[in-house]
Amino acid sequence: AGEALLGRVVDGLGNPIDGKGPIKSTERRVADVKAPGIIPRKSVHEPMATGLKAIDAMIPIGRGQRELIIGDRQTGKTAVALDTILNQKAYNEAAGSDESKKLYCIYVAIGQKRSTVAQLVKKLEETGAMAYTIVVAATASDPAPMQFLAPYSATAMAEFFRDNGRHALIIYDDLSKQAVAYRQMSLLLRRPPGREAYPGDVFYLHSRLLERSAKLNSDFGAGSLTALPIIETQAGDVSAYIPTNVISITDGQIFLETELFYQGVRPAVNTGLSVSRVGSSAQTSAMKSVAGKVKLELAQYREMAAFAQFGSDLDASTQQLLNRGARLTELMKQAQYSPMTNAEIVCVIYAGTSGYLDKIGVKDVSRFEAGLLKHLRTAGKALLEDITKKDRKVAGDLEKAIRAELDAFAKDFA
Template sequence: MNNPTESLHTIFDRAFSGVDRAVGAFAPRMAPREVGTVTSVSVGTAKVAGLPGVGFDELVKFPGGVYGIAFNVDADQIGVVLLGDCRHLHAGDEVERTGRVMDVPVGAGLIGRVIDPLGAPLDGRGPVASTERLPIERPAPPIMNRARVSVPLQTGLLVVDALIPIGRGQRELILGDRQTGKSAIAIDTIVNQHDQNVLCVYCAIGQRASSVAKVVAALRARGAMEYTVVVVVEGNDPPGLAYIAPYAATSIAEHFMEAGRDVLIVYDDLTHHARAYRELSLLLRRPPGREAFPGDIFYIHSRLLERATHLGADFGGGSLTALPVIETEAQDISAYVPTNLISITDGQIYLSPTLFELGTLPAVDVGKSVSRVGGQAQRPAYRAVAGDLKLAYAQFAELEAFAKFGTRLDEHTRAVIDHGQRVRAVLKQAEFEPASVAEQVLVLVALTGRLLDRVPLDKVRDAGRALRTAAAGLPAAVRQRFSSDDELGAEDRRTLLEVATRAVAPFQPPPAPGAEGRS
């Protein structure tokens, strides 16, 4: 009897439970979207109103896929630095919040690639393979996670490794006027890492596209791209991209460091970076200070370079060595940005246009260059042969300037100058001819053993080359001392001196009465 009612109940039950299920399974596809409007656009920057919740450094999205970073956050409007082409943007365009900060792809897939600071490939070799991303601005490792700088970073340049040694995890500034060989030192250092198990990141900021192309070709030709990432912003890219480039490159390098690797990063150069930042700050109406740079110009570089360090063994033991490059004008190292960087870094390599013109290349002015980590960054065996060469060389440079006045020189002064001239000749090095540690040691042994003092000055470079060739014949046991923390034994010293003496002998004139070997 109640069969029809029951079936009606079942039908209703089924229908309602079906509706319930459908309601339960329905997830609204709506997400809150905060949208503001562009009020004005100028080259590289824009003002946006109607985004009151936006955070400092937050990424915002403009039409056409152009991103920007919220830079000035005021109550009623924000100043945005644009990371793409601004020509198609208009006042009134919609701007969307993204709720995240700027990040870059990181990881092994980037090695060998040339990319822009957003991680887009510039080398025509397809998309960049990467599964991980890191924010471009990251806090520097805390003090307690850091270890002492103790392992050398060989540049392969005798004048640097012997006189201004750089350690892994150190920050060493390369500064000098334009066209004095600043980039050459950095590139040579990258090329020299081929057998040092060091990954490299070369960040080119604001250079001519042709210069960057030349650098990449040179690195590729020498096999250096196999362990290098190149991050490029060209001179005609938006200033916002130039501003973020070094931070993005550092995040790429840090990822390797945190995996326990030794990494070298070159910023070439931070003068262009500082100028891009000044341009953006002035466009956003931040108050200008000295040389029209904004008040936080020191902070933008100190927070960048603080990220370079040597991590303690508990944190993987990786290291990030930074070689920032700065261009001076008319040799003025006391201009605002160069002095800031000198005080932030652990030393500087100063390149002199005068030495460059005289053909003393690399044109390192040893007197004005310093490495505050110094001998700690040399292996004990290397330190033993390099000795106090820097002091002797600096004394020579002073005496030589004095001797130019034509004063009659006593025997001792003459000897110091003769020796110094030979040191200078032997420290000369062409581009892309990095010297291995064994080669450097043999040259230093010949110098400190005064073997070259009897070689005529015009033959010194040849003698230097012969010494470098002879290094291949050094016993493996002796070579091993230079890549470990072993001291140099008396026996090793004898072997080194013997090999060096044999290599130099053909360049020394036979001892004859009156022939002192001076040129």
């Protein structure tokens, strides 16, 4: 463990596998330690920004939270996690030498193809995100015990930051493969198989791992460890054994759906089924004040859209709801590797819920958003800084300021 691991790729035992020479770290830690008790903990209250509109607004994640990312294969689970790592770059650079603001990332690849891991590391290096990231890889060609151990040793590396009053984020990609490796080991050891042939203690396998992610109180250094475990489902079956286990351990989940992914809604987050059980206390006031409305309007839209398929003559208010909902759904889309700051998300969502998009065609929403962001990053720089530095509700003078920038941009948009 230690800072010397940052920027390196190691195996499940902490040995370097990136060919950049030995790791100069003297500190060693036990891989499988007991999780912090109840006394050292504190409730989650600081935001952990992912830079993704759909998540930061509707399923916010706090530092010290465990938020499951669940979905079928090829629904963009790793993409969400990767974007979260890339999004920390701006925050870490802005923090300078203030360690309490920085967020170190640990990415654990369990049972993945080597080529996939190499691609990911290349992306992290290109963007300069490797500077604050450790990659732990137990690939498909590694034996089962390595795939089983990798998450634990990676968590021990992450706990180095948590216990020194800093903040870390750990991504387990993915825990279904760890469970499969553990099942293989258990069956070879002749332990009696249980449901789906998994051993009886497979719940404990994941619970003891995820309980180590916590927010510590100030007596213990006020550090935190946030976890984003990933689970792959088979054909959207969330009620299988491992998914239900991990859902019950974590503080919420982000559902990614194949259906949405193919419709072009990316990130393919199903906002109806996704929840964050501690999130709203970790949101900034500005975000909280605009996010509530977008959640409600999208929920009403989903309800109405189901009805609207049957009837043709809809009254004006229903039609308005459907129009607004279609535009908000469009607004929640976001390209990969293009994270947004908290302030930018606030302004964009405010534009959506305040009717600025209602006159624009659904196809033009993304163009409007791109233009608005460009405008805010140049002419509206002061406004973005104001939202970032002085966190307050979007009301009164702040609302006026946001409206002024939106009006200035909207009148020229065509």
